[in-house]
Amino acid sequence: xxxxxxxxxxxxxxxxxxxxxxxxxxxxxxxxxxxxxxxxxxxxxxxxxxxxxxxxxxxxxxxxxxxxxxxxxxxxxxxxxxxxxxxxxxxxxxxxxxxxxxxxxxxxxxxxxxxxxxxxxxxxxxxxxxxxxxxxxxxxxxxxxxxxxxxxxxxxxxxxxxxxxxxxxxxxxxxxxxxxxxxxxxxxxxxxxxxxxxxxxxxxxxxxxxxxxxxxxxxxxxxxxxxxxxxxxxxxxxxxxxxxxxxxxxxxxxxxxxxxxxxxxxxxxxxxxxxxxxxxxxxxxxxxxxxxxxxxxxxxxxxxxxxxxxxxxxxxxxxxxxxxxxxxxxxxxxxxxxxxxxxxxxxxxxxx
Ligand code: ADP
Ligand code: MG
Numbered sequence: 001x002x003x004x005x006x007x008x009x010x011x012x013x014x015x016x017x018x019x020x021x022x023x024x025x026x027x028x029x030x031x032x033x034x035x036x037x038x039x040x041x042x043x044x045x046x047x048x049x050x051x052x053x054x055x056x057x058x059x060x061x062x063x064x065x066x067x068x069x070x071x072x073x074x075x076x077x078x079x080x081x082x083x084x085x086x087x088x089x090x091x092x093x094x095x096x097x098x099x100x101x102x103x104x105x106x107x108x109x110x111x112x113x114x115x116x117x118x119x120x121x122x123x124x125x126x127x128x129x130x131x132x133x134x135x136x137x138x139x140x141x142x143x144x145x146x147x148x149x150x151x152x153x154x155x156x157x158x159x160x161x162x163x164x165x166x167x168x169x170x171x172x173x174x175x176x177x178x179x180x181x182x183x184x185x186x187x188x189x190x191x192x193x194x195x196x197x198x199x200x201x202x203x204x205x206x207x208x209x210x211x212x213x214x215x216x217x218x219x220x221x222x223x224x225x226x227x228x229x230x231x232x233x234x235x236x237x238x239x240x241x242x243x244x245x246x247x248x249x250x251x252x253x254x255x256x257x258x259x260x261x262x263x264x265x266x267x268x269x270x271x272x273x274x275x276x277x278x279x280x281x282x283x284x285x286x287x288x289x290x291x292x293x294x295x296x297x298x299x300x301x302x303x304x305x306x307x308x309x310x311x312x313x314x315x316x317x318x319x320x321x322x323x324x325x326x327x328x329x330x331x332x333x334x335x336x337x338x339x340x341x342x343x344x345x346x347x348x349x350x351x352x
Contacts, residue, residue, distance in 0.1 A: 018250075018341075037161060040254065042091035042239055043152070045159045053159055055152045057088040063143030071187045074113055076215045077146070078120025084241065085150035086128050087219035087294040091239035092161075094154035095224070098133045099125065102147040104140035117146075128221060160298070165236040165255035169299040171318035172234075172308060174220050176267040177244055178283060181290025182275045183207065183214030209271045217294045223313070230307045234298035245288040246341035247297050248318075249327060255299075258325040261318035261339065264332050288329075288339070 012020055025039050036053060037045035043057035061067060061081050069077075082099060089096040101121060105114065125132050130150070190202040204211050219239075227234065236255055238247045244266070252259050266287045276283040299320055300308065308314045318330075327339045 037159070041162050042088040042237075043094070043150075045092065045154070045161075048153070051156055052153050053094075053156055055089055055092045055094040055154055055159065056149065057085055058147065058149040059085050059088070061146045061148075063145065068187075068191070069144070070191055072215060074116035075120035075123070078117040078122075079124045080120075080215070080217055081146045081148050082121055082124035082128070082130075082150075083217050083219045083294065085148045086124075086130070086221070087239040087241065087296075089150050089152035090219050090221060090224065091237050091296055092152065092154060092159050093224055093234065093237060094152035094159060096128055096130045096150050096152040098131045098151045100149045101132055101135035102137070102149075103135070104138045104145040106140045106143060109144065128219070160234050160237040162236055162238050162251050162254040164234075165251050165257050165299040165320050166301075167257060167320055167322055168302050169235050169320040170302055170305060170308075170316050171248070171251075171259060171261065171297070171299055171320065172314050173240070173244070173267065173295055173297050173317050174223055174313055174315075175293070175295040176269045176272070177240065177287035177293050177295065178272045178276075178290045179210045179213035179269050180217060180292035180294075181214075181286050182272050182279070182281075183210035183212070184292075185279055185281075186210055186275065187214060207271065207275060209269055210275060214292065217292065219294055220296045223296050226311075226313060230304075230311070232300050232304045232307050234300055237296060237298035240293040240295045240297055241291060243287075243289040243291040243341070244293075244297065245339050246291075248339060249341045251297065251299065252320075252323075252327050255320075256323050258321040258323050259318055259327045259339075260321055260325075260330055260336075261328065262330050265315060265317040267315040267317075284329075284331075 015023055021039070028039065030038050034047040035044070036047055043055040046054040046056065048054045061084075063069065067077055085099065086096045103114075103117075121132065186204065186207045190204070193200050193202065236251050238250055240247050248259055248261060263284050266284060268283055268287060272286065273283050276286055305316070308316065328336045329339050330336055
């Protein structure tokens with residue numbers, strides 16, 4: 001059948017994640033007047049009442065693909081599974097309200113393990129003030145699967161889409177980038193050491209920030225209020241799940257604009273810089289392609305520059321240009337190189 005490569009006519013590797021989604025969904029048309037924004041943003045936007053709109057987003061996490069239980073405690077996994085969804089809700093400028101939780105689990109997991117997973121889900125739902133309102137439970141033959149759907153509310157017409165960036169807007173990112181990916185590198189290295197010598201006790205202290213960003217990420221629930229206090233309305237927004245590069249390209253493609261990103265402006269934690277040196281990796285490449293940062297990337301009008309300038313939570317990293325100028329990284333050496341999204345494709349090749 002189709003899974004037999006000999007008979008398959010077109011491999012999914014030819015598409016990549018985003019190409020595949022486009023290919024599979026391009027023929028869907030919107031039939032309901034209440035669908036304000038369908039496929040193609042961090043969350044869909046649905047008309048609700050005269051004051052509010054509903055946003056909805058879903059994510060799937062698979063054992064061996066998205067997490068490794070040899071270093072990911074189940075409680076952290078439950079917490080992270082919630083956070084990655086809520087991050088997409090915040091990326092719409094919305095407030096998360098409810099989640100549903102679906103799991104597929106093999107009998108290799110004792111009930112106590114699932115209780116741990118749910119302790120993490122409960123901790124996150126408490127911290128982010130969302131209700132768990134349903135889900136589904138089924139068996140799995142391969143490993144653990146978690147799928148969470150998050151709902152949120154946003155004032156009518158206040159949802160911030162990926163498509164609103166305008167020429168000369170400033171590109172702004174919250175927090176710092178690359179730490180979660182470097183945390184994963186550290187954990188993978190320690191796992192290999194442990195496999196050779198099970199008595200070894202890893203000293204993760206020098207990497208504490210990186211490991212925390214990988215195992216216990218938080219979504220930027222503070223940014224909506226921060227921007228309100230600064231009296232800044234983002235023109236477009238996305239969360240950074242796949243890496244800065246890929247998310248900039250999403251904003252530019254959806255907004256039909258170009259962008260100049262400045263390498264020397266990309267915010268990096270000192271632990272990222274020292275650990276990249278230790279691993280012989282380029283920290284810019286890691287910030288651009290690492291992913292799982294769950295920071296917010298947005299554009300603002302140029303006249304709002306003074307309002308965000310110097311804010312410890314925000315870094316201005318570039319500006320929006322005309323579409324035909326393309327999407328570029330301006331390096332520290334002042335050379336201009338086209339940005340490419342690696343994301344899923346590159347990661348897949350790495351794994352093979
Ligand atoms: P994010 O990284 O913010 O979670 P994705 O890149 O996963 O966003 O998805 C981009 C858009 O494509 C979203 O609107 C998402 O709902 C939609 N999407 C992803 N996979 C599918 C699918 N299999 N069928 C329909 N829509 C999909
Ligand atoms: Mg997103």
